[in-house]
Amino acid sequence: MSSDYKGLLLVVSSPSGAGKTTLCRRLRDEFAQIQFSVSYTTRSPRPGEVHGREYFFVDRDAFTAMVARDEFAEYALVHGNNYGTSASLVREALASGTDLLFDIDFQGGRQLRRCFPADVVLVFILPPSLGELQRRLQARNTDAPEVIERRLRVARDELSHYAEYDYVIVNDDLNRAYAALRAIYIAESHRCARQRSAAEAVLSGQQVLGIARGAIGDDKEGL
Ligand SMILES: Nc1ncnc2c1ncn2[C@@H]1O[C@H](COP(=O)(O)OP(=O)(O)OP(=O)(O)O)[C@@H](O)[C@H]1O
Numbered sequence: 318m319s320s321d322y323k324g325l326l327l328v329v330s331s332p333s334g335a336g337k338t339t340l341c342r343r344l345r346d347e348f349a350q351i352q353f354s355v356s357y358t359t360r361s362p363r364p365g366e367v368h369g370r371e372y373f374f375v376d377r378d379a380f381t382a383m384v385a386r387d388e389f390a391e392y393a394l395v396h397g398n399n400y401g402t403s404a405s406l407v408r409e410a411l412a413s414g415t416d417l418l419f420d421i422d423f424q425g426g427r428q429l430r431r432c433f434p435a436d437v438v439l440v441f442i443l444p445p446s447l448g449e450l451q452r453r454l455q456a457r458n459t460d461a462p463e464v465i466e467r468r469l470r471v472a473r474d475e476l477s478h479y480a481e482y483d484y485v486i487v488n489d490d491l492n493r494a495y496a497a498l499r500a501i502y503i504a505e506s507h508r509c510a511r512q513r514s515a516a517e518a519v520l521s522g523q524q525v526l527g528i529a530r531g532a533i534g535d536d537k538e539g540l
């Protein structure tokens with residue numbers, strides 16, 4: 318990542334099952350410069366989840382000790398489990414001009430916005446309906462019926478926080494929803510405030526590199 322660029326903190330939230338993990342994965346696959354914020358959680362791993370890739374899976378004592386040491390940029394209790402974002406990861410990303418992507422709930426989004434108002438972009442993913450949310454959670458087949466039940470019970474409350482967000486995307490058609498998320502990322506990363514030092518460098522006679530902000534190789538396609 319170029320030090321001429323001021324990175325952004327892209328937060329994606331939704332009720333469980335609306336599709337944010339799926340959408341975030343696509344964004345990371347397309348844009349190599351985006352770093353995903355791997356959270357700490359006390360939840361048990363789902364089949365296929367790997368420690369350090371989806372989450373850092375820790376027990377409650379370890380999580381509590383991290384809170385006491387002030388090691389989280391934000392943390393929250395979600396669906397009965399603790400989740401938290403590493404403060405050092407956020408600090409280092411901001412210092413190096415790296416774009417960070419967060420799959421976190423509205424409580425976390427709110428805390429990050431409060432701490433980093435100039436850097437945070439909040440995107441809320443809406444399911445097309447509560448019925449479809451239930452269908453997706455059941456079809457995903459990763460959680461016990463009582464866990465799904467619990468997540469659906471709080472979905473309405475989570476949905477009610479959409480107005481705190483900068484953008485809302487209805488995830489009915491996955492390709493269309495992804496196109497919207499992609500467009501938001503590209504536009505936000507080109508904000509004047511994030512490109513200021515690149516512009517100043519050109520003005521002072523230096524040469525700056527345009528970062529490929531589309532798919533890898535996109536910067537050559539227009540030549
Ligand atoms: N537009 C869509 N149409 C149909 N199914 C979808 C769509 N988007 C995602 N899904 C499916 O819905 C399920 C839930 O998606 P996903 O796991 O991404 O949700 P999530 O919001 O990250 O949930 P959680 O908060 O529980 O992690 C997955 O099986 C995914 O493949």
Ligand SMILES: Nc1nc2c(ncn2[C@@H]2O[C@H](COP(=O)(O)O)[C@@H](O)[C@H]2O)c(=O)[nH]1
Nearest residue numbers: 356392393395400401402420421422424425
């Ligand atoms: N406030 C935070 N919320 C987080 C974090 N990491 C994940 N989450 C949210 O928790 C729920 C449940 O996730 P799941 O993987 O158990 O299905 C979901 O809304 C996530 O976005 C975090 O670090 N902070």
